[in-house]
Amino acid sequence: MTDLALPARVRRLRRTGSAGTMVAVVVLGGVVAAALLAPVLWPLDQSAVDLSRTRLAPSPEHLAGTDDLGRDVALRSLYGLRVSLLVGAVAALVAAVIGGVVGAVAGSVGGWVDRALMRVVDTVAALPHLLLGIFVVAMLRPGLGAVIASIALTHWLSTARIVRSELLSLRNRPFVDAAIAGGAGRVRVLTRHLLPHVLPRLALATTLMVPHAVWHETALSFLGLGLPPHLASIGNMINDGQRSLLTGAWWASIVPGLLLVTATLALAVLTGRWRDRLDPRVRAELQL
């Protein structure tokens, strides 16, 4: 069907759809690139204290004002997002490894091992994530390692389920039978024939886990249970900024959060669009 044959409303919908996607790509790419490249693009000291310039309102010189120690909020927010993204990425990777191993064992061994492991997954899924995360951090004492452990231990469930269900659906395919008939052992089938099929989905799930991990880290840091205070992460900055907020300098807390919200929102728009494309019902509605 050509575009001309479509009613005007749908053509408008399609056009704004792709425009929204473009905006989301540009915003997300821009924010993430600025955060990751901050030390190269703005090689200034984000932790430089200047007590003569504390709590300055946003101005051309300090785009987002300064905090209660005279540090530039805009620059520090970018560095903070960088720290949060790196911690989130590492934690998501650890979680994916835990989930991948559990899912691979459950999916390839099967039987009571599978049932027991899946029961563990259901158990952890039924618990309040944040409380569990707080408990882990408290017992391991707050710090970088504890935060990563806390995120990994609460976020591995989805990857375990994905890997397991992929393995179960792959197990009875002809190429697996062929490999077994060719004399391949269980380990060889798993590593050479099954895992290569699972990896793309695992990689996607891990990528989509990063924002969740960043959120978890931000919440812990905000509560004072996350990264050490000298590390500028988004959560630490929002926590620090509370003092300034109560004296009227709202930007010290609100701006770092706004940066995170912008990035998350752009990502949500992208994943939402992507899901719409995959969902035939929504696609049908768009085309009607």
Next chain:
Amino acid sequence: MTAPATGRRRLAGAGAVVRRRLLVAVPVLAATSMGMFALGAASPIDPAQQYAGAAAFTTSEENLAQIRANWGVDDPLPVQYARWIGNLLRGDLGWSTSRHEPVTSVLAARAGWTLLLVGTALALVLVASVLLGTLAAYRRGGWFDRALRSVAYAVQSMPVFWIGLAAIAVFALSLGWLPAGGLTDITATGTDPFDVARHLVLPVTVLAISQAPWFVLFVRDAVAESLRDDHVLAARARGLPGRVVLFGHALRTALLPFLTLVGTHLPELVGGAVLVETVFSLPGLGAVTVEAALGADFPLLAATTLATTVVVLTANLLTDLAYAAADPRVRLDD
């Protein structure tokens, strides 16, 4: 089939559901408590030094050893675990090392405020999401639907504590309409209901707003779906007014899966309450959990986490039963 017989069979089915849920709940709680105990045992914190506080530096090693012996922290782990569980089952939740009082009295003093916060926020979310979601679904693709969905997606991207801080900055500090935190005015001597209510407006609204998107989007999609159902078309064809079709036919079928959503979303709500209580300095369980975490207070942390787990499991059971009561197609006994 006669009505009383159906009623009896439904009740028997409810018993089966309770039994089945308990069969799951007991292993879940056992596994959770074991996991937490293992983490606590792996923790590098020495309970005796923690108990002694600053005095740990001057106390003799014999005294510390005596404290350890009194508490039995040097016993084999299975023995310690059994003792801990036995105490829990007898209602002795232990001694809070961060607050220096029994855990039970901490819970008794704090749980009410958290329940009030979570309960009010949940009620607000349910009412608002059913109304807004249904209206959006009725004219889907219209300006209200698009605006509501955009706002919902935007709010979903905002951490609840950030919304809370923004609300404080605007409504408490700039406009001065509402207090910025606490449960009562500093000068207040008791807990006057009106004073408390005024202090709870912002926290409850913030928690409700942060949780609302899931529910609003769910109701919107479910109602939009059921508007295409045969029975809704039939109701339309009979010439019933739009309002009746929408609320009497479409919404009723759409609300069933909603019950399950409430159950599965409860852990999120609890996490939100912890953060909101911290932002608004409310004396609830969430705030006390954070304090306990900062002080590595194992008995209190374990108690709050286990108590929350029990509440969540109970809520899941209740939603199951409510689902069966509301939907004649669901039979409990299979």
